Amino acid sequence: MTKKSTEILVGLFVLLGALALVFLALQSANLLKVAQLSGTGTYTVQARFDNIGGLKVRAPVRSAGVEIGRVKRIALDPKTYQGLVTMELRADVDFPKDSSAKILTSGLLGDQYIGLEPGAEEQNLKDGDTVELTQSAIVLESLISQFLFSGNSKSSSSSSNGAAATPAAPAASGAQP
Amino acid sequence: MTDLIALLGQKTLDWLRALGQAARFFVDLLRYSPLALRRFGLVVAQIHAIGNRSLSIICASGLAVGFVLALQLYYVLTTFGAASSLGLVVNLALMRELGPVIAALLFAGRAGTSLTAEIGLMKAGEQLSAMELMAVDPRARVLAPRFLGGVIAVPLLTAMFCAVGIMGAYVVAVLMIGIDSGEFWGGMQNRVDVWHDVGNGILKGVVFGFLCTFIALFQGYQATPTPGGVAYATTRGVVVSSLLVLAVDFLLTAVLFSVR
Numbered sequence: 091m092t093k094k095s096t097e098i099l100v101g102l103f104v105l106l107g108a109l110a111l112v113f114l115a116l117q118s119a120n121l122l123k124v125a126q127l128s129g130t131g132t133y134t135v136q137a138r139f140d141n142i143g144g145l146k147v148r149a150p151v152r153s154a155g156v157e158i159g160r161v162k163r164i165a166l167d168p169k170t171y172q173g174l175v176t177m178e179l180r181a182d183v184d185f186p187k188d189s190s191a192k193i194l195t196s197g198l199l200g201d202q203y204i205g206l207e208p209g210a211e212e213q214n215l216k217d218g219d220t221v222e223l224t225q226s227a228i229v230l231e232s233l234i235s236q237f238l239f240s241g242n243s244k245s246s247s248s249s250s251n252g253a254a255a256t257p258a259a260p261a262a263s264g265a266q267p
Numbered sequence: 268m269t270d271l272i273a274l275l276g277q278k279t280l281d282w283l284r285a286l287g288q289a290a291r292f293f294v295d296l297l298r299y300s301p302l303a304l305r306r307f308g309l310v311v312a313q314i315h316a317i318g319n320r321s322l323s324i325i326c327a328s329g330l331a332v333g334f335v336l337a338l339q340l341y342y343v344l345t346t347f348g349a350a351s352s353l354g355l356v357v358n359l360a361l362m363r364e365l366g367p368v369i370a371a372l373l374f375a376g377r378a379g380t381s382l383t384a385e386i387g388l389m390k391a392g393e394q395l396s397a398m399e400l401m402a403v404d405p406r407a408r409v410l411a412p413r414f415l416g417g418v419i420a421v422p423l424l425t426a427m428f429c430a431v432g433i434m435g436a437y438v439v440a441v442l443m444i445g446i447d448s449g450e451f452w453g454g455m456q457n458r459v460d461v462w463h464d465v466g467n468g469i470l471k472g473v474v475f476g477f478l479c480t481f482i483a484l485f486q487g488y489q490a491t492p493t494p495g496g497v498a499y500a501t502t503r504g505v506v507v508s509s510l511l512v513l514a515v516d517f518l519l520t521a522v523l524f525s526v527r
Binding site: 113117 | 311426429452460
């Protein structure tokens with residue numbers, strides 16, 4: 091009898107451990123999302139960005155705010171020196187070929203994610219296709235410097251020094267996202 | 268001068284000998300473990316002694332750590348207006364570091380000491396020699412089931428520690444402070460990865476299980492068979508396994524969680 095109760099207690103112990111693991115995996119981690127993403131099957135799409143900002147691997151891909159995929163890989167394209175982002179999209183959502191990808195930020199200082207906006211073409215993106223229309227991440231530093239330089243150039247041009255305004259202008263337009 | 272050099276040589280040799288003994292002991296334990304699996308009743312009894320009886324202290328500590336972590340982080344994070352990421356930070360802190368390490372330290376203190384003392388006293392009472400006389404290998408009959416019990420129990424205890432800690436943080440953050448529960452859980456589910464965070468945390472638990480149980484058994488087996496020797500071995504077991512857990516934790520973190 092005592093041996094039996096020991097076994098029951100140990101069984102309960104192992105059960106509790108298993109429950110804790112299930113809790114950690116389902117409630118406090120992304121197993122459900124991983125399963126959801128892999129359950130429907132995925133296809134991969136690439137996009138080139140001039141600047142990916144703070145985008146990270148496993149960042150979400152959203153369309154109209156709804157999560158439809160994840161960033162799988164980030165690399166530098168050695169030919170164009172652009173950021174090459176590979177993303178996995180759920181197989182049950184199709185996007186037209188001329189869809190555009192933007193790097194957006196959730197909240198003012200939140201995480202960056204990719205926003206896909208559907209285009210109008212008849213054909214859909216297939217596995218391995220590239221999204222041609224992209225918009226880079228907004229980099230706060232260039233925004234600030236743009237603001238600062240444009241403020242400077244105004245004040246300097248008002249002081250009738252036209253030469254200072256010319257070099258500032260391309261820098262400002264280069265920072266335009 | 269030559270005395271000094273001789274002392275240095277002797278110390279080095281002693282150290283190497285101890286290391287070799289430990290390695291051989293570890294290999295022995297691994298070799299006899301499958302044998303112990305065949306007599307699973309012994310292992311079950313050990314899991315009961317090691318695991319079940321550590322449950323209360325693990326859960327109480329997990330709860331306390333979760334409470335305090337949530338409270339402290341809330342004070343810090345509100346100054347940045349980032350209280351919504353409280354759940355995420357608590358989860359990552361518990362899963363990656365605090366859970367495995369504190370569970371292992373508690374295990375070394377709660378169960379490791381009793382293992383060392385038990386084996387040490389068996390040795391002092393010449394029970395181990397008596398077994399050998401009866402052609403029963405004490406390593407297979409006494410040590411291997413305890414080893415397996417520890418190795419099985421520690422990862423489970425780690426998981427429970429983390430789960431209870433997260434629930435404790437939930438109680439403080441959501442029920443007491445009033446953070447939105449959707450924010451609390453959603454923040455975790457968005458950023459905590461099953462394999463990279465939870466899986467590696469449990470993997471740490473497995474490694475610490477091997478480490479703590481092995482050191483506890485080794486210290487008991489090597490103890491000088493006197494009351495003083497057993498006492499010394501018990502203390503030494505806790506000190507060595509605590510320090511090793513901390514050192515190995517650093518190495519594991521460097522390897523497992525390196526930025527890809």
